[in-house]
Amino acid sequence: MSTTPQSPPPKTLTLTSSTLFLNACNSLSDLSPQNPLPHSFNLLSRHSPLPPIPPNFPQSNLIPKTLFVVDAFRSSGDFSVSYLLSHFHADHYAGLGPNWSRGMIFCSAITARLLVESLKVSPLFVSPLPLNQTVQIDGCEVTLVDANHCPRCRPVPVQGERYVHSGDFRFCDSMKTDPAIVDFVGADGVFLDTTYCNPKFVFPSQDESMRYIVETVERIRDEKEGLGKSVLFLVATYVVGKERILVEIARQCNCLVYVDGRKMEILRALGFGDCGVFTEDASASNVHVIGWNLLGETWPYFRPNFVKMKEIMAERGYSKAVGFVPTGWMYETKRDGFSVRTKDSCEIHLVPYSEHSSYDELREYVKFLRPKRVIPTVGLDVGKLDSKHAVAMQKHFSGLVDEMAIKHEFLMGFHQMTLETDEKDGGLVLMLVQMRK
Secondary structure (H helix, E strand, O other): OOOOOOOOOOOOEEEOHHHHHHHHHHHHHHHOOOOOOOHHHHHHHOOOOOOOOOOOOOHHHEOOOOOEEEOOHHHOOOOOOEEEOOOOOHHHHOOOOOOOOOOEEEEEHHHHHHHHHOOOOOHHHEEEEOEOOOEEEOOEEEOEOOOOOOOOOOOEEEEOOOEEEOOOOOOOHHHHHOHHHHOOOOOOEEEEOOOOOOOOOOOOOHHHHHHHHHHHHHHHHHHOOOOOOOEEEEEEOOOOOOHHHHHHHHHHHOOOEEOOHHHHHHHHHHOOOOOOOEEOOHHHOOEEEEOOOOOEEOOOOOEEOHHHHHHHHHHOOOOEEEEEEEOOOOOOEEOOEEEEEEEOOEEEEEEOOOOOOOHHHHHHHHHHHOOOOEEEOOOOOOOOOOOHHHHHHHHOOOOOOOHHHHHHHHHHHHHHHHHHOOHHHHHHHHHHHHHHO
């Protein structure tokens, strides 16, 4: 009987931050000998230990019992050369630029490309990781999986003790069947995107919000049929993000979407360059992408900028402008649809489309993972886990975390501490340590 030979399992990629960092610094020194290298390079070159992590370092940006710093480049120091970037949004990559040499940046391949092409970070210090594949870094197993936020955003589970760092994310049902995430049910902690951790933030699904935008474009386009170039549709987006909306408009409305040269460069890096959706010819479409705040300020409440909107409309030769501001901050809805601001020939639709989880979705995610603890990553003073704001956020997940595991862990630690003071019970101490492992 013949059998088909089995392929050997893929070998786990093993990386060492300090080795990668030393090699990167040496290469940088060869290329630019005039540039000073960080003190951490001198220490590691002499096989000396790095200084301890400062006691005031934000705990929401540090994986416990490791030197992995997550999305905290402004807080970088000689205490670590291991940095994780969850995704390419300015509030997460702040502190990075052409002069970065403080450590290795581990991230997804597309985020790595954006760092190099858009921020001009030296590729010497950027280490792209594969998707849905466990990589061993400094003795920890790290797996990147899709966070349903912006293209190629990843939560970062780290094994040993087991932690899930969600970065920014929008929870969806498919996460419940993702093997990489399922393996972390009962994790020691989840670093949670708490942008909308408030019961008032209840907004519709992304599909419902996208359907509203598409139907609005189609309705107005039908109303103005035969009037030629009369209505300009403006969609406000970030540098990265909201791409799903643009693709759906193009697909369902059978049109191209105009973007400027800088936006097109970003879209090409994200893999949208050849999808047949976007054009740099403004005359080829009346659906135009514009910068985020051009239609108005969104925080702490929406303040429309009709003056700027009219300028754009006039410059591009249209008689009416319809804008869309898609963000979870626009969570207010009306009986007959979402909120709309109008003035003269301009109207702005406030669409509660979010790439962050709503309050109910956050609770559902924590209920699914049932971790021992929740570590908020967004909000006032969340860097201090015992701050009143962090504690208040954690109370939203009372009953959803594994409180029995926390109590058991506390009692184990208490008994271990008691037994270690009693020389007669030395053998039993070893048994308890093994149980904890």
